[in-house]
Amino acid sequence: MYELQGLKSEALEIYKEILKKDPQNGEARAAIHRLSGVRRHFPGVNETMKKFFVEMDSDAEFAEFERWLSRL
Template identity: 70%
Template sequence: MQTLTLANIYELQGLKEEALDIYKEVLKKDPSNSDAKIAIRRLSGMRKKFLNVNTQMKDFFVKMDTDVEFNEFERWLLKSWN
């Protein structure tokens, strides 16, 4: 069942695309649902804001667990900002 509660749970877990899909389904069933409209605007804006995210480095960051990996990521960040 596609509900705002389920979409909120997905969003809180970081499953933004899944949450966005549910909010859109809720809005199809109830076009006047202001909570769904606000959530769609919020999540759609986040997607546009982070279009150029390096997904490979994002995944590396999420999974890194050693000092060597941390240092590698730190070097990449410093190089990216210069």
Template identity: 55%
Template sequence: MKKNTITEASIYEAQGLKNEALEIYKNILKNDPENQNAIDAIRRLSGLRSKHADLNTQMLDFFIMMQSDEEINEFKRWLIRI
């Protein structure tokens, strides 16, 4: 199994491939939940606002732990609302 890296995600992000970069950052956080670079990137790419800090933390946790298509769709709906 290929290990994702911050560099790989950054390359996707620089190319405008936001969804692909987010998926890589998500995989990084599954293996390293304390990875601040991945956390910051997810916040940036997801449009999370600091004024919603409580909600951001909850949704970040949800984002990291989601596994089903239903959970992914719920996260997408949340992103559209913010």
């Protein structure tokens, strides 16, 4: 989900945690490789949407976030 939102460094940290727990996880390893290259091209995070995502708790907020994602 983080990766789809453009939150590359957050996604990368989660994949690293997965790989620590399961060193044979090829999907996590591939994601780390992919994100390590992509991060250089997309610095920064949409902090407004990150905060909105972390704090959302209603169906209306989830729907709004989904609309935002579909525009990416």
